[in-house]
Amino acid sequence: MGDWTLTEERLAELIVLAQPFPLDSVPVQQLADHWVSAAALSLQSAAGxxxxxxxxxxxxxxxxxREAVIDADREARLGSEMALDAAAAGEIFADGRLRLVAHTLRRVGPETSSSERLLQQRTAERLLTTLVEGGSWDEVVDESEDAASxxxxxxxxxxxxxxxxxTLDRAAFQLEPGQVSSVVQSAQGFHIVYRPRFTEIGTLYLEQLRQRFLAESDAAANRQELTSRGFDVAPAADxxxxRMAGDPAEWLESAQPLANWEGGILTGGVVARYLHFLPPESLAELAGADEDARIQLITELATRELRYGDAMERGEALSPSLEEGFAAAHADEIEYWTGVLELDAADAPSRSALARxxxxxxxRQLDARSMPPLFEQWLRGRIDHTVRPRGVLAAIVLARGMLSGAGGTGGSGS
Structure with missing residues (x-):
């Protein structure tokens, strides 16, 4: 990346500043990758x-x-058959077999140090106390680390x-409407689970219920469509x-077919795009999954691409409001990064701004925020860069020495 270099020493300093932070290659690699992506954005902005x-x-x-096109296609094919009113939704809500569930999360993972894990647990307990003492659910959710929800x-x-x-299932199905659970632990971290009242979410519940029933009808229709179109998984596709799960970015340009059907194929490049939206732990699970699980995923992705391709052939187009929404969301994203990386400053691109x-x-003076995965890969693909695994390990060793010399302990792992 020209003279933009993240040295082992600088990465070690960031690890020390991040304490409590695990001294483990996976999170440290992610930290280095974030630096590369932010640098790429700075350089590409300056390049015009x-x-x-x-x-x-x-x-x-x-x-x-893609989601919007597939949803519109499903609605066009099956929506008229799915009649559901508020009274029927209220009955299903009351019997409790289908529940709209909310949570707040303080995140931990296998790499989280014991001290940070304890801190997250105590934070979750504090949030529960806030609710018990009359605080609002919205107030508690503001401190959730699940950005998506x-x-x-x-x-x-x-x-x-x-x-x-x-653990979440057990908690959710013990709750009456309006109740919250105690602090519940899962592989993601520490949760507080909430079951909203029907008066709070009746309209949303009706729509989610309709979408669920629509999806069930769609699944049956998809199985029939795959059969009629001669769907076939390519030999050794699993x-x-x-292999793709190990590094999806290497497969983004792959034309290798993983499945085919009358009128279409599922290529490695398209699958790699989908894999970019899976978290590292899910990719690790996929890499170790059995043949049946992998073929199931290939079949699901092929079904999506079949429906997407059919919609495109029919000339389906997204509504202008949706297109405007996507453009506005991306503009907000660029505005955020322009601010934090000082892209509109006189001295941009600025290594000092990136360092800050x-x-x-x-x-932790700034919330962690990731770029959209494929946009991030698009940026990284436009610059020459290398992240050396040995350099990451060397930075961990340096950080461990700094912490030891200062009397700190740091996280475990290597």
Whole structure:
């Protein structure tokens, strides 16, 4: 990246500043990757690339646009058959078999140090005390570390018994409307689970219920469609998918077919795009998954692409309001990064601005925020860069020495 270099020494300093932070190669690699992505954005902005242009927007909104097209196709095919009114929704809500569940989360993972884990647990207990003493749910959700649900009041979705992780499932199906659980631990961290009242979420419950029934009808229709179109998984496709899980970015340009049907194929490049939206732990699970699990994922992605391709052939187009929404969301994203990386400053691109951003991030004075995955890859693909795994390990060793010399302990792992 020219003279933009993250040295082992500088990465070690960031690790020390981040304490409590695990001295483990996975989170430290993620920290280094974030530096590369932020640097790439700074450099491309200075080079005159339109970060809000059509190419960048297409990458940033790739999954959302596909979801919107597929949803519209499903509604067009099956929506008229799905009649449901508020009275029927109220009856289903009352019997409790399908529950709209909300939560707040303080996140921990396998790499989290014991001291930070304890801190997160105590924070969750403090939030529960806030509720017990009359605080509002919205107040508690504001401190949730699940960004995806936080903006929706902590709502996770509509679930039947057995569809949530075990501890969350047990808590959710013990609650009456309006009740909150005690602090519940899962692999994600420490949760407080809330079951909203029907008066709070009746309209949303009706819509989620309708979408669930619509999805069930769609699943049956999809099975019939795959059969009629001669769907077939390519030989050894499951093995290829396992390799892809190790580094999806290497497969983004792959034309290798993983499945085919009358009128279409599922290529490695398209699958790699979907894999970019999976968290590292899910990719690790996929890499170790059995043949049946991998083929199931290939079939699900192929079904999506079949429906998407059919909609495109029919000339389906998204509404102008949706397109405007995607553009506005991307513009907000660029505005955020323009601010934190000082992209509109006179001295941009500024390594000093990037250094300040990293220090604020690791010292938790700035909320962690990721770029849209494919937009991030688009940026990284436009610069020459290398992240050396040995350099990451060397930085961990240096950080361990700094912490030991200062009397600190740091997280465990290597």
């Amino acid at each position: 690339d339109s970060l809000a242009g059509s190419e960048a927007l297409a990458e940033a909104a790739w999954l959302e646009r 936080r903006s929706a009041g902590g709502l996770l979705g509509l679930f039947a018994r057995g569809e949530l992780p075990t 093995v290829v998918l396992g 951003h990293m220090e604020l991030l690791v010292s």
